[in-house]
Amino acid sequence: MQVTVTVNGKTESHDVEARMLLVYYLREVLGLTGTNVGCDTTSCGACTVLLNGESVKSCTMLAAQADGEEITTIEGMASPDGVLHPIQEAFRQHHGLQCGFCTPGMVMAVASFLKEHPDPTEAEVREGLEGNLCRCTGYHNIVQATLAAARQGALAP
C-alpha cells in the first residue's frame, strides 16, 4: 500500500507491505538506521521517534498508520550543518551516553518529555523516561542531561 509521510521535514512516499512496522520503514526503506530496535515486546524504547512532535515507540505502529503524519527521527535533530540539537548537546556535555544504542530513542523521548514538562523535577524526569531502558549509564547522567536541557529551554524541534 502507498504511504506518504513527512520524515525530518522531507516528504516520502513508498509502496510498503501492510504489515511493515514503522521502525522497519524508517530503517530499511528510508535507510535511517539511527533508530534502533532493542526488543520485541515494546519495552525498551530504543525505537522512539516523534510522531507530530510526540514520542512513540516506532516498533508499536505500522508504517501505514503514519500515513499523512510527520515523523522526526534522531537524524532530524541536529541542524543540517551538523550543529547538535540542544538536547543532543546536553547529552554530550553530561556524558549521558556510553555505547549509544539507547541514545537516539532516549534523546527523542527527552524531546517529547520536555515539551510536556518544560521545568521538570528530577523525579518527573525519572518517571518520564521510565519507558526507555539504558544498560550502560545507570541513568544518572541522562537525568542530569535532561535537567540541563530543560534549564536551557531546549524544546522539541
Added chain:
Amino acid sequence: MSTTLVDGPAAGVVGTRMLRREDPALLSGEARYVHDLVVPGALHMVVVRSPYAHARVLSVDVSAALASPGVVAAFSGAELAGEWFSPMPCAWPVTADMQSPSHLPVAVDEVCYVGDAVAAVVAASQAEAQDAAAAVAVAYEELPAAVDLEDAASDRVLAHSALASNRAYTWELVPDAAAVERAFAGAAVTVRERYVQQRLIPAAMEPRGVCVVPQPFGGEYVVYSATQIPHILRTMLGITAGVPEERIRVVAPSVGGGFGSKLDVYAEELLCLALARRLRKPVRWSEERSEAAQATIHGRGQVQEIELAADAEGRVAAVRVRLLADMGAYLQLVTPGVPLLGAFLYHGVYDVPAYAFTCTGVFTNKTPTDAYRGAGRPEATYAIERAIDALARKIGADPQEVRRRNFIRADKFPYSSPAGLVFDSGNYEAALDAALELIGYEELREAQARRRGEGATRLLGVGISSYVEMCGLAPSRVLASLNYVAGGWEAATVRMLPTGKVQVVTGASPHGQGHMTSWSMIVADKLGVSPEDVEVLHSDTAVSPLGLDTYGSRSLSVGGTAIALAADRLIDKARLLAAYRLEVAPEDLELSAGQFSVQGSPSSAIGLGTLAFEAFTAHDLPEGMEPNLEASATYDPTNFTFPFGTHVAVVEVDTETGKVDLVRYAAVDDCGNQINPLIVDGQVHGGIVQGVGQALFEEAVYDGEGNLLTTTFTDYLVPAASELPSFSLGRTVTPSPSNPMGVKGIGEAGTIAATPAVVNAVVDALSHLGVEEIAMPVTPERVWRSIGASAPGTGGGR
C-alpha cells in the same frame, strides 16, 4: 603509595573531564551497528532452537522449509557436522581432568537446553527465513532435565547422556589446610552463611548480530560481529570452522554494550561463516531480544557457602568457601574459569591469615553461563561483604567498625594475600571514611533508630560494601598457571602522519567505554598535540592485527599502557632525529608540549610535527635511521591491578508491602590515577545499576522442566530510571605501582560493590526484627515473607 582525596592536578589533558569524541556520531544516528550495515545480496539466517531442556533428536526434516518462499537453504545439525573442524571452543580447561561435553554450533543427536540450535534456515529476507524456520519438523524424545544446580550436583539426573556425572571439575585453593582447621578450632565466633547467586541475563541493549561477507577473490571472509573480542574471535573462528586465520577479517563496528556477553565465540558466528562458505553469499543473522535471553550466555549462577572464624572482637582469622557453580549446558569460551576469577578474593579487603576455597563446576540443562560484568569477583565480594555484616550482627558491633578492625592496613602494601596474590596498593580505610562522610553515616544511624523507636512502617537501612577486585587481565604467566590457553598482553602502534597528525592502533575493542577519547588523551599529552589530532583505529583485524580485546577492566591498564610505551618509543626515535637536526646530543634535549629544545638554550628547538614530516620525506635522516615516526609496543602486565573502594546504600523498606526503595547511594572508588574522571564516573554509575539490578530486580527464572520464563523485558526486569536515585560519587587516588601510568581499571567496580551494599542495607533495615537473609533478587514478596517468618505479628506473614 600515597593516597590523595582529590583528582590529581592535570598537566595537559590527562586527568581532565574531556568530553567524549565518540559522542557526535552516536548522538546523531550516524554510528553503524552490525544491524545497520547494508550488505547487498545478504541472505538472512534464522536458527531453529530446541523447545526442550533435554531431548534426543530423532529426526530433523527441512523439506517443508526448503519449499517455503524465498528459502535458499536449510540444514540440520547432521548436515552441517562436516563444517566443523573442531568443537565450539572453551579456552579455559581449569583442571587436567575437566569434563566437557561435545558442543557443536548445531546439535546433532541431543539437545541440552531450551534454545540449543537444531537447524538453520537461510532465505532472501528475514521474514521468509522466519516463516521457513517454523516449517522445520524436528522429532524429539524428551529426556529428564537437570535444572536446579544443587540437584544437578547430586547426579540424580544427568545433563548429558554421554557424561557419567554432571561434575565438570573441582578446583581447590587451599594453601594451608591445617591453619584453617586451627583457626576454626580456636575461634570465639564463627559465621556460616549460604548465599545464592541467581542467574542473570546480561541484556546489553544491542542484541547480538553477525554478517559474514565472502570476498569474491582470494577466498577471504569479512566477519562483522557485535563482539567485544574481534581478535580472539578471528583465531577461534579459524580453528573451529577450518578457515585459515589469515583469510578471516573480523570487524566489530559500533557495538551496543557487552558486559561480557559479547566476550564469546557463538554458534551463530560460526554458522554465518560456514553458510557463507557453503553458499558463497553473504549471510547475516540478527538476534531478537527473546532469543537473546536463551542464545546469549547468562551470568552468575552459584550456590555459595562461606564460613568465617573470628575472635570475640570480630577479627577474622580464617575464611573457608565452598562453591557450586552452574556451567549451564556447555562450556563456552571462559565458562569454567569465571568462578576462579573470584577464587582469590573471598577474604575481600581483610587481612585474613588462613584461607580455603573449593569450587565445583556443574552442568545443568540451561543456557551456558560465562563472564558477566565482574565475572567471579562480584560473587566473591557479595559473599564476604554479606558475611562480614553477619559477623557484625553476631558480635553486636557496627558493620563499619568490624570492617576497620579487619582491613589490610595501608602500610602493608604491596600485600601478599593468603590466596597467593600480591595486592599492588591500597588504602581501604581512607575510602571507607570518605564514603561514610559522603553519605552522612552517623545521622543516618540516628534517623534509623528514630524510625524504629516510633514503630514506623517505612524503615531505614544502611548497607556498606568495601571491595577490592583484581583486574587488568592479565599477566600471561599467571594465566598459564591457571590453565588459560592464551596470554594477557595488549598491543599498540603509534604513528605520526606527514601532516603531524597521529594515528593510534589499539588491540582493545571498545563498546561504550570511550577508548577513542582516553587513548587520544594519553597520546596527546605524550606528543604535545591536541586530542582531536589523534585518530584511534580499533576493532578491525585488518587495521589492528594484534590484540586481545576488551574485558576484565583491562583496556586502560594493559592496552593503555601499551599505547603509552609505544608513544615513548616514538619519542625516542624523534629525539634522535631532533638531535641530528639541532646538532646536539640527544641527552641535551628536553621535550615539552611537542617541542624538543636544547636545555639551557630554548630558542634552539624543533617540533614533533616538523620531525614527522622530515621522517616522512626521508630526505635527510641520520645514517641508518628508517623513515617515518612510528613505534609499536606489546605490554604484558607484571601483576593484576587492585582497584578498591567502599559503597554505601540507603534503602527504605515498607514493612506492610515489602517494597524496597533505594533512596541514596554513595560510592567512593579508587582506580589509581584517572585519565578522564568523566568517563570514570560513567563507568561507576552504570556499574552500580547493574549491581542494583541483581540485588533487587533481575533473575533468569526457569521452571522445573528447564523452560526459561524470563525472556522479555516485561519479565526480566532491567532497572529503569524511575527505580533509582542519583548517586554521590567520591574518589581516592592510590596509584598502582605496577604500570607506568599508575592506573587500575574501573569497568567492573560498580557492579562488584553495589550488590552486597544494597542487600546489606535491606537486611540492616530489618535486622531488629530478626531478619538475617533474604534471597536475591530482594522482591517485595520475599521481603514481606521474611518479616513474617522472623517475627510473627510484626507485619508480613506466610
